[in-house]
Amino acid sequence: MTLRALHDAARRTLDPVHFDYLAGGTGEERVLADNERAFDRYLLLPRVLCGSETRDTAVDLPGARRTAPVVVAPTAFHRLMHPDGERAAARAAAAEGVVLVTGTAATTAVDGVVEAAREADPDPAVWFQLYLHPRQEVTEALVRRAETAGCTALVVTVDSPVFGRHTRDLRNGFTDLPPGYAAENMRDLPGAPPGSLIDIPMSPALSWRDFGETVRMTSLPVLVKGVLHPADARLAVEHGAAGVIVSNHGGRQCDAVPAAVDCLPAVVGAVADRVPVLLDGGVRRGSDVAVALALGAAAVGVGRPVVWGLAAGGEAGVRAVLGALRDEYDHTLALCGGRRNTDLTKDMIVRRGETW
Numbered sequence: 001m002t003l004r005a006l007h008d009a010a011r012r013t014l015d016p017v018h019f020d021y022l023a024g025g026t027g028e029e030r031v032l033a034d035n036e037r038a039f040d041r042y043l044l045l046p047r048v049l050c051g052s053e054t055r056d057t058a059v060d061l062p063g064a065r066r067t068a069p070v071v072v073a074p075t076a077f078h079r080l081m082h083p084d085g086e087r088a089a090a091r092a093a094a095a096e097g098v099v100l101v102t103g104t105a106a107t108t109a110v111d112g113v114v115e116a117a118r119e120a121d122p123d124p125a126v127w128f129q130l131y132l133h134p135r136q137e138v139t140e141a142l143v144r145r146a147e148t149a150g151c152t153a154l155v156v157t158v159d160s161p162v163f164g165r166h167t168r169d170l171r172n173g174f175t176d177l178p179p180g181y182a183a184e185n186m187r188d189l190p191g192a193p194p195g196s197l198i199d200i201p202m203s204p205a206l207s208w209r210d211f212g213e214t215v216r217m218t219s220l221p222v223l224v225k226g227v228l229h230p231a232d233a234r235l236a237v238e239h240g241a242a243g244v245i246v247s248n249h250g251g252r253q254c255d256a257v258p259a260a261v262d263c264l265p266a267v268v269g270a271v272a273d274r275v276p277v278l279l280d281g282g283v284r285r286g287s288d289v290a291v292a293l294a295l296g297a298a299a300v301g302v303g304r305p306v307v308w309g310l311a312a313g314g315e316a317g318v319r320a321v322l323g324a325l326r327d328e329y330d331h332t333l334a335l336c337g338g339r340r341n342t343d344l345t346k347d348m349i350v351r352r353g354e355t356w
């Protein structure tokens with residue numbers, strides 16, 4: 001099944017309000033659309049007579065060597081999308097040999113997610129996406145929860161000083177999870193009665209100092225997600241980041257920012273000699289993966305398509321998405337004369353309509 005078919009199947013399957021939560025963006029959804037459209041502005045200039053029968057798409061990421069330069073990006077509330085929720089996505093990612101980033105806003109607590117990943121691979125790479133809490137003991141409790149569960153890296157989201165205004169959710173009145181669903185990682189945290197939940201934190205008062213303190217409280221590699229400005233990428237590295245993820249939160253936060261891939265070259269120029277730079281936002285084809293790698297990304301994150309697969313077919317649906325992307329990427333690499341990911345280089349990129 002193609003990604004487009006899985007998208008359509010997800011739309012048919014899901015409650016329209018939940019589909020809107022998944023599909024929607026902020027404002028007039030220009031950033032959401034531009035994330036995808038921007039990839040059409042980059043073209044690949046293949047090299048010829050330099051390939052091989054088989055390609056090696058393996059990639060070294062913080063704490064993990066994986067089979068493909070594709071990471072399952074964090075997305076929220078998987079159990080709204082499929083009864084098996086995060087567990088299905090975790091098993092699928094582990095079976096495909098790729099990193100899964102499980103979110104603070106998961107409807108399955110992180111220990112359950114890692115446990116499910118281990119059913120497919122005894123040594124999976126599950127990363128935990130974290131919103132820093134203004135009370136450091138809460139952040140620390142979440143970090144310990146991720147460490148104890150067996151996560152191999154943390155991903156701190158920094159593009160959410162306040163919650164984005166999701167146009168469709170506001171229109172639909174989708175402001176709370178239905179009964180029976182919760183952001184389970186937020187249960188049993190310091191300062192709250194046992195068994196109760198606290199809200200997912202978002203605070204505009206957080207700073208790089210808070211990020212640095214988080215890096216110091218763990219031995220896990222800590223990546224920063226949600227960087228667009230190269231100066232922030234440099235600050236992230238100065239404060240101990242093990243990787244930088246260029247992202248505008250899938251077009252769900254500020255409605256006037258550039259497409260993620262358009263911000264990639266400057267961030268790569270700023271820090272890629274020191275840490276891996278990843279990108280998420282708008283990746284829908286294997287050739288998008290190839291473009292991002294040629295622009296200097298170590299790997300790409302894929303969010304919504306994974307949830308289309310989850311909604312349409314649970315674990316098998318997620319595997320279909322990851323398998324299709326891997327297969328298309330490998331095919332594109334072959335067409336570009338590449339043997340491995342690093343054979344895709346910036347001189348193989350031209351902008352549509354520009355000569356070189």
Ligand code: HOC
Nearest residue numbers: 075076105163200249252
């Ligand atoms: C209620 C807090 O990343 C999104 C998610 C937000 C997760 C926090 C939800 O919808 O963009």
